[in-house]
Amino acid sequence: MSVERTSGTRAPGRPRSERAERAILAATLDLLAEAAGVAAVSIEAVAARAGVGKTTIYRRWPNKEELIVSALAAAKGPLPDLPPGESARENLLALARALSAEQGTKHIRCFWNVAGGAEKHPELFARYRQVVIEPRREVFRGVLRRGIESGELRPGIDVEMTISVIVGSMTMQARASAARDVAPEDFAEGVVDLLLQGISAEGDGAASRR
Amino acid sequence: MSVERTSGTRAPGRPRSERAERAILAATLDLLAEAAGVAAVSIEAVAARAGVGKTTIYRRWPNKEELIVSALAAAKGPLPDLPPGESARENLLALARALSAEQGTKHIRCFWNVAGGAEKHPELFARYRQVVIEPRREVFRGVLRRGIESGELRPGIDVEMTISVIVGSMTMQARASAARDVAPEDFAEGVVDLLLQGISAEGDGAASRR
Known part of the structure; x- marks a missing residue:
């Protein structure tokens, strides 16, 4: 799945931070695509699936709603x-x-x-x-x-x-x-x-x- | 919520059986409307919510899919x-x-x-x-x-x-x-x-x- 930056998202971070961001957005979409939809997405579940700490997520997104919108915007193209x-x-x-x-x-x-x-x-x-x-x-x-x-x-x-x-x-x-x-x-x-x-x-x- | 019979559903049973049917269909819709959707619906959950035994449900519907379709057809009008x-x-x-x-x-x-x-x-x-x-x-x-x-x-x-x-x-x-x-x-x-x-x-x- 390609997750590209779209205008309106923050400026690119360092490569390592960018890899984490991609993994986080991909994990969010994976969870969101499940039958339970929004209910299946939690910061904890995304962190576990993306292999990052919760702090890494909270540094970029204040809550799960903003994270979901970012993931959808990036994926939709x-x-x-x-x-x-x-x-x-x-x-x-x-x-x-x-x-x-x-x-x-x-x-x-x-x-x-x-x-x-x-x-x-x-x-x-x-x-x-x-x-x-x-x-x-x-x-x-x-x-x-x-x-x-x-x-x-x-x-x-x-x-x-x-x-x-x-x-x-x-x-x-x-x-x-x-x-x-x-x-x-x-x-x-x-x-x-x-x-x-x-x-x-x-x-x-x-x-x-x- | 009104659950009316539509043409194509089975012939009306006795009053008591009809009450059970209405309760079952209403419970199915309640569960289906939750965030988890189809995943939230199970014969057990419907039985508990409708206050009937699972056998009462299985007597009318072979599986949860048929039950969901009946509930939607009845509710949609x-x-x-x-x-x-x-x-x-x-x-x-x-x-x-x-x-x-x-x-x-x-x-x-x-x-x-x-x-x-x-x-x-x-x-x-x-x-x-x-x-x-x-x-x-x-x-x-x-x-x-x-x-x-x-x-x-x-x-x-x-x-x-x-x-x-x-x-x-x-x-x-x-x-x-x-x-x-x-x-x-x-x-x-x-x-x-x-x-x-x-x-x-x-x-x-x-x-x-x-």
Whole structure:
């Protein structure tokens, strides 16, 4: 599992300290991916699994919630920033495919465990939104805004709603979906094209598009 | 919590046996809603919590997986069958609102715990799809097909993809969404209208709509 630094985490320490940090983040994810999710993660369990002392952990993270958010942020990796596509469709497709590729990995299992416990751990989930989800939504915002500027997308679209629909569809793909047998690439394309074209038979829909 | 019989469960037993069944299903949900999810549910724990003997449970359910599926099916309640709306939009809106109303309830927390453990419990999740998800998707299929027949919806739409997009958006609403502050009613309407109209600026899109 690759645990890379993302912007926003602290400056790199010495090599030895960095090895410890990687081991700690990896151990946190291992525990988080277990059935018990957040409940399985404790500073003690992480220390034992990472082979470090608890003090080493507390030197960097004040509590288990911050540690979990760091581990998820490091594992999740950034979405392709400013995708290189030439059209809004290509850019949205690149983002949807990136989301699709995450399905079935360990960190998506961690996400489900954190999201599933959102009511029990509201502060943890709020931090997760802030550190992990928000920057990813910002990439989507850029693509949608450029598509509106270029005239490819309707000026009146609800950008936040559009992002929620794409992210929700891709995240639930392998779960509540009968479309789970569809190849991820095709599913991503299907969602983007459905959203671009809409399902209404109205030829122009000019009235309702204001 | 109301645990109602849904079609497909066994015929009602005697009153006393029915009370036991309700207590067992309620206890199963209580345990399933805990942080540990599926791992917290055992026949022993359910028996203790419901105040019945293990034999009473085994008489009705062969294993804990079947018990969990029964409890979720009973708690979830059916979607409004054949919604009474006069248009495809009204019908889709009624379904989206029904999904929206489920957010934050105990059984949606149970769903997250079951879905989060889908990799660990593939057979349980497959049964859940079959018993709970599939009948709900079938209601959506009916609405979309009638909309196509009435000429309101494009004949070429991918019905399964459309369902996945609506269900995915509504289920993730309160989780990965920055739109979590939007009232559920407005969110449901936003998703349905976005999907009806599409986000492309193409006025007619006739070419891509074949």
